[in-house]
Amino acid sequence: MLESVTIVDRRTFLGIAGGMASANMSAQAATVPIIDTHIHLFDPRRPQGVPWPEKSNSILYQPALPDRYQKIAAPLGIVGAIEVEASPWLEDNQWVLDVSAKDTIIVGTVGDLEPGKPEFRRQMERFHRNPLFLGIRYGNLWNRDLSAALSKPKFVEDLKALAEAGLALDTANQDTTLIAATVRLTDLVPDLRVVIDHLPQFDPPSEAAARRVYEANLRELGKRRQVYLKVSEVLRRVDGRVPGDLNFYRPRLDELWEIFGEDRLMYGSDWPNSDLWAPYPQVLKIVREYVSGKGPAAAEKIFWKNSMAAYRWLKREAAQPQA
Secondary structure: HHHHHHHHHHHHHHHHHHHHHHHHHHHHHHHHHHHEEEEEEOOOOOOOOOOOOOOOOOOOOOOEEEHHHHHHHHHOOOEEEEEEOOOOOOOHHHHHHHHHHHHOEEEEEOOOOOEEEEEOHHHHHHHOOOOOOOEEEOOOOOOOHEEEEEEEHHHHHHHHHHHHHOOEEEEOOOOHHHHHHHHHHHHHOOOOOEOOOOHHHHHOOOOHHEEEHHHHHHHHHHHHEEEEEHHHHHHOOOOOOOOOOOHHHHHHHHHHHHOOOOEEEEOOEEHHHHHHHOOOOHHHHEEEHHOOOOHHHHHHHHHHHHHHHHHHHOOOOOOOOOO
């Protein structure tokens, strides 16, 4: 009888200890400073308007500026953010830099320029003079096609110039063609740091052969140390609702973790576009809960250290960490 009580007590103790360890990891993750690597800034009130979002979008069509973002993000432990272009208009690069200069929560911006154009080098040099300019985005947006562009020598040469300048390239709106093109891109310009945006929400091909090709390309990118992946656009809508349980998203996150590992993943919210799925706290909650299970060292990597390696962003506030 005494032995039975001992066994029960030991099991109870282990259960309590396990729960305490899990809670402790969650608390540690919550105290890790966060650099959000993917937000958008725009202001529909400008005389020229904005190319995105559309006026018909009642959720997004309102000013998205640093002060609004900071009120939402700072209470959650976010100490800095990287803006990612939301416009193909050249001078909107300058607009974002001017807006960001006034608010130190913005540690950098990923702009919009077109490699292959005669004016690309001059434009890159112009904006790169500002240390907040961290790179450009190019992919399935603004009627562009990375796969087709890579067949043009001038485009590739301009990407080599981008790499030589120490700037990064984001790829946008993933599909199997873009993933394959990213493999080719990193063959042609191996020194370029490349960031893959929004892959968690992408549905891999259901057809077996296409699925194998996609997985092979993704695993090849996982071997390339200059390629990073954002844990962004994690939430998804299923049958009209957005699941709030981590276990729904865990298999996809596990797959990406297994391929890219803790040294090449980084957090991005996609704010305010993320409001189409859930309020910001829920967007962060799913990722924070997942990352907390990987321990405090991994949390630091995902929430800020890897973004420093990928983007070389600028520390502007005392609360922002520095490697």
